[in-house]
Amino acid sequence: MEVLNIILQWASTVIEKIRQISRELASPNMHTIGLLESIHSLIEDLITVYPIKIEFHKKNITEKTLTEKAQLNIFRIVQEQLNNILKHSKATYALIELFVHRKRLHLKIKDNGVGHDSLIPTKGVGIRNIESRVEFYHGATEVITTIGEGYELNIAIPYPLIEGV
Numbered sequence: 001m002e003v004l005n006i007i008l009q010w011a012s013t014v015i016e017k018i019r020q021i022s023r024e025l026a027s028p029n030m031h032t033i034g035l036l037e038s039i040h041s042l043i044e045d046l047i048t049v050y051p052i053k054i055e056f057h058k059k060n061i062t063e064k065t066l067t068e069k070a071q072l073n074i075f076r077i078v079q080e081q082l083n084n085i086l087k088h089s090k091a092t093y094a095l096i097e098l099f100v101h102r103k104r105l106h107l108k109i110k111d112n113g114v115g116h117d118s119l120i121p122t123k124g125v126g127i128r129n130i131e132s133r134v135e136f137y138h139g140a141t142e143v144i145t146t147i148g149e150g151y152e153l154n155i156a157i158p159y160p161l162i163e164g165v
């Protein structure tokens with residue numbers, strides 16, 4: 001009976017934790033924790049569940065220069081591409097880079113997974129979604145991949161960001 005009680009307590013803690021993570025994933029609050037912290041916390045959540053190493057490097061960018069909406073859009077892109085990596089790539093390592101270079105905000109997400117034949121056009125909802133978020137800021141999306149050579153998503157957006165299509 002005692003053991004059962006401990007298990008029940010533990011189960012409800014886990015359920016509460018999952019609820020909390022789901023809520024956070026559904027609408028992370030850029031106002032309270034910001035883009036950079038949100039990315040770190042997403043990575044923390046993922047690496048506790050999946051056997052992959054994920055690094056996040058940022059350079060000369062502070063989230064103060066980005067609106068909350070822009071931060072959320074960038075977060076959604078990172079979230080979608082990390083999902084793709086976990087779903088399609090079999091990668092053991094992924095690197096996220098966010099930096100400003102020559103008046104452009106760059107977001108690069110690459111992995112060491114199985115890659116994809118770049119001659120076969122595969123644009124699912126995920127990639128299209130990423131592209132339209134980027135187009136909203138007059139930016140460009142590029143994918144570099146070969147079978148067996150990993151997958152790299154490159155995004156460049158004019159910086160400071162201007163909204164609107």
Ligand SMILES: Nc1ncnc2c1ncn2[C@@H]1O[C@H](COP(=O)(O)OP(=O)(O)O)[C@@H](O)[C@H]1O
Pocket residue numbers: 084085087088089111113114115116122123124125126127128150151
């Ligand atoms: N990191 C990756 N490694 C290998 N293939 C990928 C990766 N990311 C995306 N892809 C390929 O691109 C396709 C399109 O991705 P996406 O538009 O997100 O659609 P979905 O994830 O629903 O299949 C995927 O089906 C997959 O074949």
Ligand SMILES: [Mg+2]
Pocket residue numbers: 080083084124126127
């Ligand atoms: Mg996808």
